[in-house]
Amino acid sequence: METLIGVFEQQLGLEGVWALSAAYSVCIGSLLGFITVYAMFAIWMERKVAAHMQVRMGPMETGAWHGWAQSIADAVKLLFKEDIIPSQSNKVMFWIAPAVVFCGVFAGFIVIPFALGLQIADLNLGIFFLISIASIEVIGVIMAGWASNSKYSLFGAIREAAQVVSYEIPTATALLVPILVVGSFRLDDFNLWQEANGWLIFHSPWMMLAGLVFFISSLAGCKRAPFDLPEAESELVSGFHTEYSGMRFSFFFLEEYASMFVASAVMATLWFGGWTIPFVDMSTWTDPDSFGLSDVAVTSIGIVVLLAKTFFFIFVQMWLRWTLPRLRVDQVMTLGYKYLVPWGFVALVMTAIFKYYGWGWFPN
Amino acid sequence: MGAVRDYFGNIASALTTTAKGMSVTLHHFRNEPPITVQYPFERMNIPDRYRGLHILEQDKCIDCHLCAKACPVDCIEIEAIHHGRTLEWKKFTIDYKKCIFCEFCIPPCPVDCIHMTTEYELATDNVDDMTEDLLSWTGLRPEDQFAIEASEAKKAGKAAPTKAATAAPEGGGDDDDKAAKIAAIKARMAKKS
Structure with missing residues (x-):
């Protein structure tokens, strides 16, 4: 972001607020483009993964090769559909709820380091920002559920509120564990630390436990199966977005897949080394002595590595979705409060002890 | 604990x-x-004895109506005019709106001329298309005409006409001379013994 502002000020001669707004537009535009393309790909991937796990084929016709254009066709269809607003709904809230939901996740993207220095905002409280901004999504969902004036929507929204508020505790606790070891809230620090020392997941068994707790609670945060109670097709029609259609509905869809990406990217960054490759020091690659690669090439490699790790976790999320049945409401609460919260704290305390005595598989 | x-x-x-x-x-x-197939382009294997749409071997059929009588839902309608043994076909339709694919029409056939195929696609946007005509020809074929004229000629004691002479089909043929008929039967019996 700062680099971009500098470029606009020096190269194009823009000043102050103009350079700032130009840089903002470029960042937001590229991020929106990325999320849209990613979401289309992820939806196609989800359908193919689901199909092959059920020994089916999935979309095969749209586009020549394995139905690759199915998501594009669906998006075009959703864009041209009529925007139906229930007459008894609270119109203002109904209008802005999809935007609020999407904004919460969209803001999460700006702190993710895609490669060394390639993040929109290099916040030194990046993880804290991520946890806080992700909660905005819940407000949007509750708005959607309430404004729809439908019992199914309201039930979905209430479930979402209960579930997300409960699972923010284990999420935050589990996120504190790597923070404790690395000693920073800044996301790029985790990448640099892991480039020097090795993946954090192999730091100690308690780090693995924290990773597991984070992954499970991030599933609940993303409303992914087996925690998809807010949608719960078999009980609540479609949950909080029952009354939505067309473009507004597609925003909820986009938000779900975007939040999957954020959760997986955080998982990859904090526990699995982010854009770094194990046992490889990428910072030497720009030297003429080793590979002599340009900065752009190294950055692209970093992006590819992070995307590979992220897509692995997205695949695991899809894999779980087609393996596990949906939990009951009381089971969700039991899992959250009786299992994940205590074990998150155990992982936190034990890691603190390990760090104090310098134990662990690679001492820092 | x-x-x-x-x-x-x-x-x-x-x-x-x-x-x-x-x-x-x-x-x-x-x-x-995947165990599924891309349906309109490929199909699953269907057992040979699947009860699908009917097929008629029209040149074997003797217009005995046994299939129509066996049908529990009366969906088969047959019309033909007999010229001796030669049949002038009017219609042989199966109404698939009624048909229950029970296969009761197959066993009674004395000449084994009606069969069920593995074809199962019935969907149509026109109700009239649900009634299918199994005939591959209607009326008389040239060879039927030839056969009729040959038998008539035989009855009359003439030589069989050439095919070229029977290009113009003649209507009717029911006006058989009874005496000639009996004579023909007698001649055949005599030949046999």
Whole structure:
């Protein structure tokens, strides 16, 4: 972001607020483009993964090769559909709820380091920002559920509120564990630390436990199966977005897949080394002595590595979705409060002890 | 102690059953090819004795109506005019709106001329298309005409006409001379013995 502002000020001669707004537009535009393309790909991937796990084929016709254009066709269809607003709904809230939901996740993207220095905002409280901004999504969902004036929507929204508020505790606790070891809230620090020392997941068994707790609670945060109670097709029609259609509905869809990406990217960054490759020091690659690669090439490699790790976790999320049945409401609460919260704290305390005595598989 | 054992037992069973389930789905994902087919382009194998749409071997059929009589829903309608043994076909229709694909029409056939195929596509946007005509020709073919004229000529004691002479079909043929008929039968019997 700062680099971009500098470029606009020096190269194009823009000043102050103009350079700032130009840089903002470029960042937001590229991020929106990325999320849209990613979401289309992820939806196609989800359908193919689901199909092959059920020994089916999935979309095969749209586009020549394995139905690759199915998501594009669906998006075009959703864009041209009529925007139906229930007459008894609270119109203002109904209008802005999809935007609020999407904004919460969209803001999460700006702190993710895609490669060394390639993040929109290099916040030194990046993880804290991520946890806080992700909660905005819940407000949007509750708005959607309430404004729809439908019992199914309201039930979905209430479930979402209960579930997300409960699972923010284990999420935050589990996120504190790597923070404790690395000693920073800044996301790029985790990448640099892991480039020097090795993946954090192999730091100690308690780090693995924290990773597991984070992954499970991030599933609940993303409303992914087996925690998809807010949608719960078999009980609540479609949950909080029952009354939505067309473009507004597609925003909820986009938000779900975007939040999957954020959760997986955080998982990859904090526990699995982010854009770094194990046992490889990428910072030497720009030297003429080793590979002599340009900065752009190294950055692209970093992006590819992070995307590979992220897509692995997205695949695991899809894999779980087609393996596990949906939990009951009381089971969700039991899992959250009786299992994940205590074990998150155990992982936190034990890691603190390990760090104090310098134990662990690679001492820092 | 029971509650503690339950607690850790729950954790253990949750982890093991999840791992087990994930291994099953992964096995499906990686090792099992899809069992579905791209329907309009390919089809599943259908057993040979599947009861699908009917097919009629019209040159074998003797217009005995046994299939129509066997039909429990009366969906078969047959009309033909007999010229001796030669048949002038009017219609042989099966109304698939009524047909229950019970296969009762197949066994009674004395000449084994009606069969069921493995074809099952009936969908149409026109109700009239649901009634299917099994005939491959209607009326008289040139060879039928020839056969009729040959038998008539035989009855009349003339030589069989050439095919060229029978280009113009003649209507009717019911005006058989009874005496000539009896003579023909007698001649045949005599020939046999």
